[in-house]
Amino acid sequence: MIPELGQFALILAFCLALVQAVLPIAGAAVGKREWMALARPAAAGQFVFVAIAFGVLVYAFLSDDFSVLFVAQHSNTALPTFYKFAATWGGHEGSLLFWITVLAIWTVAVVAGSRSQPQEFSSRVLGVLGIVSAGIMAFALFASNPFTRLSPTPFNGADLNPLLQDPGMVIHPPSLYGGYVGMAVPFAFAVAALLTGRLDKNWARWTRPWTVLAWVWLTCGITLGSGWAYYELGWGGWWAWDPVENSSFMPWLMATALLHSLAVTERRGIFKSWTVLLAIAGFSLSLLGTFLTRSPVLVSVHAFASDPARGMFILGLLGFFSGGGLLLYALRASKLEAEGGFKLLSRETFLLANNILLVIAALVVLWGTLTPVFVDALAHKKVSVGTPWFDLYFLLPTLPLALFLGAGMHSTWKITAGAPLVQRLMWPAALAVAAGIAIPVMLFDKTSLLTIVAAAIGLWVCATALLEPVSRLVRRHAAPLTRAQLGMYLAHLGVGVFILGVTFVSAYTVEKDVALRPGDRAEIGGYEVLLRDVRPVTGPNYTAQEGEFELRRNGRLVTVMKSQQRLYPVQQTELTEAAIDTRIGRDVIIALSKDLGAGAWAVRIHVKPGIRFLWLGSLLMALGGLLAVTDRRYRQPVRASSVVEATAKPAATGT
Amino acid sequence: MTPRRQRMLLIGFALAGMAVAVTFMVRAFNENLLYFFSPSQVAAGEAPSRVFRLGGLVIEHSFKQEPGSLTVHFVLSDLVHEIPVTYTGVLPDLFREGQGIVARGALDASGTFVAEEVLAKHDEKYMPPEVADALAKARETVAE
Numbered sequence: 053m054i055p056e057l058g059q060f061a062l063i064l065a066f067c068l069a070l071v072q073a074v075l076p077i078a079g080a081a082v083g084k085r086e087w088m089a090l091a092r093p094a095a096a097g098q099f100v101f102v103a104i105a106f107g108v109l110v111y112a113f114l115s116d117d118f119s120v121l122f123v124a125q126h127s128n129t130a131l132p133t134f135y136k137f138a139a140t141w142g143g144h145e146g147s148l149l150f151w152i153t154v155l156a157i158w159t160v161a162v163v164a165g166s167r168s169q170p171q172e173f174s175s176r177v178l179g180v181l182g183i184v185s186a187g188i189m190a191f192a193l194f195a196s197n198p199f200t201r202l203s204p205t206p207f208n209g210a211d212l213n214p215l216l217q218d219p220g221m222v223i224h225p226p227s228l229y230g231g232y233v234g235m236a237v238p239f240a241f242a243v244a245a246l247l248t249g250r251l252d253k254n255w256a257r258w259t260r261p262w263t264v265l266a267w268v269w270l271t272c273g274i275t276l277g278s279g280w281a282y283y284e285l286g287w288g289g290w291w292a293w294d295p296v297e298n299s300s301f302m303p304w305l306m307a308t309a310l311l312h313s314l315a316v317t318e319r320r321g322i323f324k325s326w327t328v329l330l331a332i333a334g335f336s337l338s339l340l341g342t343f344l345t346r347s348p349v350l351v352s353v354h355a356f357a358s359d360p361a362r363g364m365f366i367l368g369l370l371g372f373f374s375g376g377g378l379l380l381y382a383l384r385a386s387k388l389e390a391e392g393g394f395k396l397l398s399r400e401t402f403l404l405a406n407n408i409l410l411v412i413a414a415l416v417v418l419w420g421t422l423t424p425v426f427v428d429a430l431a432h433k434k435v436s437v438g439t440p441w442f443d444l445y446f447l448l449p450t451l452p453l454a455l456f457l458g459a460g461m462h463s464t465w466k467i468t469a470g471a472p473l474v475q476r477l478m479w480p481a482a483l484a485v486a487a488g489i490a491i492p493v494m495l496f497d498k499t500s501l502l503t504i505v506a507a508a509i510g511l512w513v514c515a516t517a518l519l520e521p522v523s524r525l526v527r528r529h530a531a532p533l534t535r536a537q538l539g540m541y542l543a544h545l546g547v548g549v550f551i552l553g554v555t556f557v558s559a560y561t562v563e564k565d566v567a568l569r570p571g572d573r574a575e576i577g578g579y580e581v582l583l584r585d586v587r588p589v590t591g592p593n594y595t596a597q598e599g600e601f602e603l604r605r606n607g608r609l610v611t612v613m614k615s616q617q618r619l620y621p622v623q624q625t626e627l628t629e630a631a632i633d634t635r636i637g638r639d640v641i642i643a644l645s646k647d648l649g650a651g652a653w654a655v656r657i658h659v660k661p662g663i664r665f666l667w668l669g670s671l672l673m674a675l676g677g678l679l680a681v682t683d684r685r686y687r688q689p690v691r692a693s694s695v696v697e698a699t700a701k702p703a704a705t706g707t
Numbered sequence: 708m709t710p711r712r713q714r715m716l717l718i719g720f721a722l723a724g725m726a727v728a729v730t731f732m733v734r735a736f737n738e739n740l741l742y743f744f745s746p747s748q749v750a751a752g753e754a755p756s757r758v759f760r761l762g763g764l765v766i767e768h769s770f771k772q773e774p775g776s777l778t779v780h781f782v783l784s785d786l787v788h789e790i791p792v793t794y795t796g797v798l799p800d801l802f803r804e805g806q807g808i809v810a811r812g813a814l815d816a817s818g819t820f821v822a823e824e825v826l827a828k829h830d831e832k833y834m835p836p837e838v839a840d841a842l843a844k845a846r847e848t849v850a851e
Contacts, residue, residue: 396716416728420736433743434743434837435740436760437736448728565795565796567777643797649774654797
């Protein structure tokens with residue numbers, strides 16, 4: 053009975069989404085205020101019913117209701133409660149419902165933040181969000197229903213994939229979805245601007261905080277995913293250019309380009325076409341990412357053939373949103389007039405370079421991700437793209453990007469004088485080159501040109517990001533930086549720290565597979581690992597062999613580490629729980645694997661310098677974004693201009 | 708410079724940059740493509756001499772562990788042809804007999820596939836899509 057309630061709530065929410073999709077936009081087109089006024093209550097009502105539907109699915113998981121097919125496939129009575137809750141988004145159907153829930157939350161937030169915007173505009177924004185919501189709900193209801201019943205009811209469920217039984221599962225998908233779905237907001241703002249035919253600085257000011265917020269979620273989500281892979285799945289791999297990883301990274305690259313393009317639109321009233329196109333591309337890639345992550349349909353053509361309804365639905369939705377957005381852009385682009393020009397050496401040029409290079413980077417990743425799908429579909433050959441290709445071709449646009457970043461931060465709008473810029477940046481540049489050579493040479497045995505170049509670029513970004521805040525701190529009477537400026541420097545410092553992390557992890561990771569008997573030692577990267585012993589232990593829903601290791605350096609004990617080789621009896625799955633010893637400069641990872649016979653165990657050991665910088669850099673980026681969103685100008689409604697527009701509107705629509 | 712000329716110049720730069728990038732990309736791309744071959748294709752001599760990916764089912768009771776060492780031997784099959792495989796290193800958690808796996812490596816002179824990396828992907832059916840496809844194709848050829 054209760055699952056049907058969830059189904060019913062979802063259908064009601066779908067009806068409200070249709071109302072929200074059709075009437076406000078139609079009302080704005082023909083000037084009917086009462087239709088436009090429906091946007092807010094429809095959005096609020098939709099939120100309530102979506103929340104009920106989601107709550108019902110969570111309840112079905114918590115109460116072990118295996119009569120619901122989705123629950124039976126992804127849960128088990130022995131599963132810890134924590135993971136029963138997270139299992140709600142542990143499969144295709146549930147994660148779609150979760151997507152819808154997150155969109156409803158974003159929509160309500162947009163409603164709350166739209167008070168100062170003209171009704172004609174905000175009702176169009178909410179209308180577009182309604183269209184997105186209705187599209188995904190239709191997909192859930194007609195092709196991926198999470199409430200489908202199973203008869204007869206099984207005695208127990210098939211359990212959640214043990215790989216997903218990790219605290220990462222509780223926080224990573226919600227954060228990533230927050231970002232994916234959040235990209236629908238700038239998309240809605242862009243489409244609304246195209247519908248209105250007016251895209252000005254105020255528009256950019258309304259759109260920018262939402263974009264930054266979605267970007268912050270996306271940044272956190274990707275970082276958490278990478279961290280989770282590092283701790284649990286990949287045994288020390290933090291990024292593998294896997295299609296699923298790429299599909300979260302492409303929207304991030306687009307969102308990054310978008311928020312920089314928005315900065316130009318807000319300050320200077322130019323780059324309008326770029327901004328709109330990036331908003332459309334960002335959301336399209338988010339949708340693509342959602343489907344790549346959670347459904348096998350796009351990964352393999354054969355999965356598509358086995359379930360054509362879902363595949364067609366997904367392609368239809370993708371085509372509708374990106375195609376519709378682009379069509380509207382083509383029809384209305386002529387109205388997006390630039391409000392000024394700029395000289396070749398100016399902040400605008402640096403930001404344009406940022407945009408172009410980020411788009412190229414996203415295209416590189418897209419190409420590498422989708423080619424195997426097309427080769428399979430057209431030539432019936434199975435191929436995969438090697439990681440070295442991604443590593444190299446991703447660097448080509450991003451290294452110059454980081455170089456430009458350092459100078460761009462210190463350039464001025466419209467026109468920048470060359471000589472003072474060079475003078476200002478000479479010391480950071482010299483410092484970066486010197487330290488970029490010194491650090492790899494002094495701290496590590498070997499080095500390469502690429503390592504030195506990358507380290508120097510990372511340090512260059514750090515130094516240029518710190519230059520302004522530090523010099524203001526030194527000159528005590530200087531005006532304090534605004535939160536937006538501080539956030540910008542902080543996020544860019546994060547980029548620099550991240551580049552340093554990636555450089556050292558990539559250049560100096562050592563990894564070794566060894567066979568150890570209790571009492572045996574292995575040498576790796578200046579460390580000595582000794583296996584003390586292996587003994588059986590029991591967990592709540594698994595049994596395990598636990599290996600106890602001593603980590604020694606120069607004969608002195610650093611720490612004792614314990615790694616488990618677990619067996620989950622329900623799915624008969626084995627899983628390694630690696631042990632990680634973390635220091636600021638490096639991690640040591642030890643993973644106990646299979647019994648090799650003759651008393652020996654397979655053990656994998658990694659030493660990873662710089663990995664902490666990678667997470668720290670990502671964290672700084674996200675913090676910088678959060679700081680920028682709280683800037684004063686976003687907290688104050690844009691009074692003067694909204695009054696002008698409010699008085700202008702009756703004249704425009706009252707005909 | 709007029710704004711218009713300036714814009715044209717920037718667009719020109721952007722296009723030139725993109726063209727160069729795309730040319731390089733496509734050239735290096737083909738060298739980095741790893742092709743997948745099934746045991747039947749390898750038996751028919753279609754596999755290249757360089758590194759490729761081989762996938763199939765690990766035949767039951769074919770798994771042999773050299774005691775106390777990291778070297779293992781097993782046989783991959785698409786249920787029509789079989790290819791012996793050796794690998795030295797830590798096997799993934801999901802590796803087991805009867806499961807579909809994909810290995811990256813190359814053939815040695817004796818026709819044994821020497822794997823550098825063994826991947827066992829986890830999905831509900833314990834079957835990588837490539838392997839499922841290879842099995843289906845092998846079944847078709849036998850039926851003909």
